[in-house]
Amino acid sequence: LELIILKLGGSVICDKSKPFSIRRRVLRRIANEISKFLKEEPEKKLIIIHGGGSFGHYAVQEYLSLKGILDLEALVNVERIMLELSTTLADYFIDAGIPISILTTHSLVMIDDERELIINTRYIEQFLRMGVVPMMYGDLIISSKGSIKVVSGDTLAWELAYRLKANKLLFATSVDGVYSSKPEFPNAILLNELSLSSMINKVTYSETSVYDVTGGMFRKLIEGIGKIRPSMKVYIFNGLRAGEIYRALKDRPLKGTVIKP
Ligand SMILES: Nc1ncnc2c1ncn2[C@@H]1O[C@H](COP(=O)(O)OP(=O)(O)OP(=O)(O)O)[C@@H](O)[C@H]1O
Ligand SMILES: [Mg+2]
Numbered sequence: 001l002e003l004i005i006l007k008l009g010g011s012v013i014c015d016k017s018k019p020f021s022i023r024r025r026v027l028r029r030i031a032n033e034i035s036k037f038l039k040e041e042p043e044k045k046l047i048i049i050h051g052g053g054s055f056g057h058y059a060v061q062e063y064l065s066l067k068g069i070l071d072l073e074a075l076v077n078v079e080r081i082m083l084e085l086s087t088t089l090a091d092y093f094i095d096a097g098i099p100i101s102i103l104t105t106h107s108l109v110m111i112d113d114e115r116e117l118i119i120n121t122r123y124i125e126q127f128l129r130m131g132v133v134p135m136m137y138g139d140l141i142i143s144s145k146g147s148i149k150v151v152s153g154d155t156l157a158w159e160l161a162y163r164l165k166a167n168k169l170l171f172a173t174s175v176d177g178v179y180s181s182k183p184e185f186p187n188a189i190l191l192n193e194l195s196l197s198s199m200i201n202k203v204t205y206s207e208t209s210v211y212d213v214t215g216g217m218f219r220k221l222i223e224g225i226g227k228i229r230p231s232m233k234v235y236i237f238n239g240l241r242a243g244e245i246y247r248a249l250k251d252r253p254l255k256g257t258v259i260k261p
Contacts, residue, residue, distance in 0.1 A: 003045045003128070004168045004249065006034070007157040010053025010138070011174035012239035013089065016211055019058040022088055026240065030172075031096035033246035038098060038133075045128045047160060048093075048100070051153040051214075052138040055085040058211040060140070060150060070140060070148040078140045079106050086137050093135070101132045105139035109151060112144050117151070121163050136160075138214065152214035155223055161234075162227040169232060170248045171220065172239025177257030178217060182206035195260045196225050224259060234259035 008030065015021040038046065052060070059081050063074035070078075086102050093100045103124065110118045127134045138153035154171070161169040179188040181204040194203070205218040220236070228234055237248050237256030247253045 001043065001045055002168070003047070003164055003166045004170065005047045005049065005157055005161045005164075005166045006170045006245070006249070007153055007172065008048060008050040008089075009171065009173035009239060010051030010055075010057065010153070012172050013050060013085075014053025014055065016054050016057065016174075019054050019211065021054050022085070024092075027089060027092045028096075029242060030239065030245055031092040031098065033243065034093065034249070035096040035098050037246055037249040046133050047124070047128070047164075047166075048133060048135040049153045049157045049160070050086065050089060050135070050137045052082065053085065054211055055081045056138050056150075057213050060213045061211055064213070070150075072148075075106075075140050075142070075148050079104075082137055082139050086135060090135065093133075099132050100135050101127055103127070103134045103136050105136050105151060105156065106141050108136070109139075109141050109156070110144065111141060111149050111151070117155070117159055118144075119159065119163065121160070124160070125164065150213055152219070152223075154214065154220045158223050158227040161232060162229065165229060166232055168251075169234045170245075171234075171236040172245055172248070173217075173220075173236060174238065174240055175217075176238045176241075176255045177236050178203060178221070178259075180204075190255065191257050193258045193260060194221070196221060196228070197261060200225075221259070228259065228261045 059078045090100045108120050112118050124134050141151050175183045176190050178191050178194050181188045200221050235256050237253040239245050
């Protein structure tokens with residue numbers, strides 16, 4: 001059975017320059033695109049992961065600048081804010097006929113020894129078998145050493161794709177793909193393909209938005225090292241372009257970057 005993991009960038013579902021701003025028109029469109037795809041190909045399994053956008057990134061940044069650390073107050077409030085964002089997405093998706101179940105990241109994922117993620121994948125797989133589209137997101141999680149950590153939607157996407165042997169990992173973001181240099185530069189060229197082992201340091205990356213705690217495009221790529229199986233296709237493409245998520249699910253985005261090991 002084919003498994004697809006779709007990571008909806010926080011930059012697609014939110015305006016990352018404004019705290020707590022949801023792009024509702026975009027959400028409605030994306031919901032219809034995913035729903036159309038699942039109706040055409042009901043045998044395909046799908047997991048949706050979304051980023052923190054102007055919710056998680058903003059709130060974590062606020063706590064870090066106020067207190068310098070992530071404490072229990074940050075934990076419960078960021079968890080609450082991210083669940084609120086996820087619930088908003090679920091409203092649009094379920095109304096469009098997508099059988100979404102939100103699997104709150106902080107109740108399913110923990111960090112061991114400050115590094116390795118402990119994920120209850122059996123639980124996720126059972127939801128998939130039952131025809132549910134599980135949805136998870138970037139969140140704050142607890143570690144076995146008692147600290148509180150940020151887990152990005154990108155990290156979850158790569159980890160789940162690797163552990164569940166996904167056939168396709170799709171990163172919808174706010175730009176057309178990976179550029180040779182900062183995308184706002186006029187001479188930046190969109191790369192059709194990027195090999196993580198040979199190209200990652202030949203690209204230059206711009207600073208991430210004011211509200212960003214997980215490192216933007218560079219971290220998105222770095223975290224893929226060692227996670228791409230031979231049977232796995234990975235695309236980064238523009239989720240703000242109408243129809244592009246549908247086309248990417250169908251394996252034919254108009255533009256974008258194919259990521260190779
Ligand atoms: N060389 C580059 N090529 C493409 N994008 C780049 C590059 N350098 C920096 N970027 C920036 O990376 C951003 C995408 O990363 P960002 O983390 O903001 O989005 P996201 O992962 O979709 O959102 P979230 O982290 O909330 O899920 C783009 O807005 C783009 O401007
Ligand atoms: Mg990001």
